[in-house]
Amino acid sequence: MPELPEVAALTGFLADSLVGRRIGRVQPVAVSVLKTYDPPLTALEGRTVTAAARHGKFLDLSADDLHLVIHLARAGWLQWRENLPAAPPRPGKGPLALRLHLAEPEGTGFDLTEAGTQKRLAVHVVRDPADVPGIARLGPDPLDAAFTRERFAGLLGEERRQIKGVLRDQSVIAGIGNAYSDEILHVARMSPFKLAASLTEDETTRLYEALGSTLREAVERSRGLAEGKLKAEKKSGLRVHGRTGEACPVCGDTIREVSFHDSSLQYCPTCQTGGKPLADRRMSRLLK
Incomplete structure (x- = not known):
């Protein structure tokens, strides 16, 4: 399971790779992955990624006034891709849960995958990260200066x-x-x-x-x-x-x-x- 150090590193990697770039398509593959419906996932398309942040084990990608919040759970992972296929992914029994294409260059983006049969990887599209129940109930961050x-x-x-x-x-x-x-x-x-x-x-x-x-x-x-x-x-x-x-x-x-x-x-x-x-x-x- 990715924990604070790995999620912090992923946050830095995504900040370098995504900030300032426009989202092209976001394609859910696993039925269980999307936990919110308003705003819809498609509302992210065409928006520019403005920041990447971490809340505990949650990844938070800001896209203008929306947030794509990801919890990788026990067996989830994010895989950066430079050659995403153009054809839409087909739902099935494989590990692919969600695919995000950047508008340019073509084929660039990332896949969210999850191994095993227990599907707990979660994706939220919200206007405020605090709208995600798991973030709202988080305790203090142990690396925060206020954690004395x-x-x-x-x-x-x-x-x-x-x-x-x-x-x-x-x-x-x-x-x-x-x-x-x-x-x-x-x-x-x-x-x-x-x-x-x-x-x-x-x-x-x-x-x-x-x-x-x-x-x-x-x-x-x-x-x-x-x-x-x-x-x-x-x-x-x-x-x-x-x-x-x-x-x-x-x-x-x-x-x-x-x-x-x-x-x-x-x-x-x-x-x-x-x-x-x-x-x-x-x-x-x-x-x-």
């Missing part, structure tokens, strides 16, 4: 949930998903199952600093990269997420996993849980 340690502590003090879930909750903090929450907790040397409201002052400071440094470093690594290189960059920069069975780059212990019905988390027992493996119900059932 004191504000962070205030958010955690209201939570009686495990810290992993709090970091991923977009209504609490915008932009962090499964991968970077694992990375942040590893840097902070903290168990993902620790209750947010139970953190000491020192733990809160450590987590706040880990959050900022992890995200800023990931943003810097991705800055200036074309969209086609962002997935590989993200994967190469992850130290624990997606690396079950590998050695922790800090202490050398084996990275372990806890699986849920639709996701998993990775952590280092030595760095994060005092050497104790966390309970994994799925593995416990397999061992019976």
Whole structure:
């Protein structure tokens, strides 16, 4: 899933590639992709892209007084194309969800694609980004100057949930998903199952600093990269997420996993849980 650093890089890439250029055609392919109908998608055609912005994990392309807002969800991606076919795409079972042609040069634009069977990629055409429900309920951006340690502590003090879930909750903090929450907790040397409201002052400071440094470093690594290189960059920069069975780059212990019905988390027992493996119900059932 694209998270804050990848969406920030995509925003920069689209700002360089689209601002000042006129939209030719916008063609929805997947029935599920378009979430708004007024203004219609065709209202974008002929308008000039004036800005690209990010709201949490949402991409926002301004076209005069309208906004094309994109949420790539779990398996969506944006692919820049210099040779889009002129013929309209045919709906089918493939990954293509939406195609945007620029007016010129001919064939230039991008495809929105989504792998898998769960179609969650979402496109909105709105007059104000706040009209998108997912944006309206976003919490503060963790890279904003106003996101201070004191504000962070205030958010955690209201939570009686495990810290992993709090970091991923977009209504609490915008932009962090499964991968970077694992990375942040590893840097902070903290168990993902620790209750947010139970953190000491020192733990809160450590987590706040880990959050900022992890995200800023990931943003810097991705800055200036074309969209086609962002997935590989993200994967190469992850130290624990997606690396079950590998050695922790800090202490050398084996990275372990806890699986849920639709996701998993990775952590280092030595760095994060005092050497104790966390309970994994799925593995416990397999061992019976």
